[in-house]
Amino acid sequence: MLTAAQARSIVCSLAIGAVGGVLFHALQVPLAWMLGPMCFNILAALLRLPVHTPPALRNGLLPVLGVYLGSSFTPETVERAGQWPWSLAGVMLFVFLCTALVAWYYRRVAGFDRITALFSAGPGALTAMILTGAALGGDERRIALAQSLRLTLLVLVLPPLIFALSSQPPRSATLEVAARAFDLRQLALLAVGCALSVLLFKRLHVPTPQLAGPMLASAVLYLSGLVALDLPHWLLEATLWILGSAVG
Secondary structure, eight states, rough: OOHHHHHHHHHHHHHHHHHHHHHHHHHHTTTHHHHHHHHHHHHHHHHHHOOOHHHHHHHHHHHHHHHHHTTTTTTHHHHHHOHHHHHHHHHHHHHHHHHHHHHHHHHHHOOHHHHHHHHOOOOOOOHHHHHHHHTTTOOOHHHHHHHHHHHHHHHHHHHHHOOOOOOOOOOOOOOOOOOOOHHHHHHHHHHHHHHHHHHHHHTTTTTHHHHHHHHHHHHHHHHSSOOOHHHHHHHHHHHHHHHHHHOO
């Protein structure tokens, strides 16, 4: 049962996170509804404002994030992957070497523990890195700050560099998503698959089963073609808003 003080802290954290999300979205910052709430809640915590989001609320939303991550895998993705064997191999090697080098720096120079160093160094998947690293015993605050700094530097440095080296003028980015019909049967199949995967991963003691289980189940269902739902973008943004506030 929440006390009045705890309820006020949750409302305060989410309200501050909403302001950060709206501002970052207006500024067209990538992952605006994750980074905005996180940065604003970090600032609020440093100012000693009463902000707090309980772990239970965060953990309850991890399956939603897992479903969205898994739904990015489609049969078309697998078909096209066969056309890029050398590119995929090069990317895998590059990611491995980058992660190893940066993790070594965090471990030997910055003094991070092994788990914190590894998940701070991993490129991409900011939310998954923070949550999984924390579940394995890493320092969630250090991982969040390192990953946020990496993304901020990429946003500030990479686009101007690409435009400076390219002869093409910058164009406004658009994302085209194929329309998928809403189907209650597919939604029920996705929900059952995610629930069973969470139970299985808990029994197998997999870290963050609420995230990893639904992600794998969703990927299998989408790759097999059994599910082809177009998940609403507002649900992902709402999930990131609460998760970002919790991490911050």
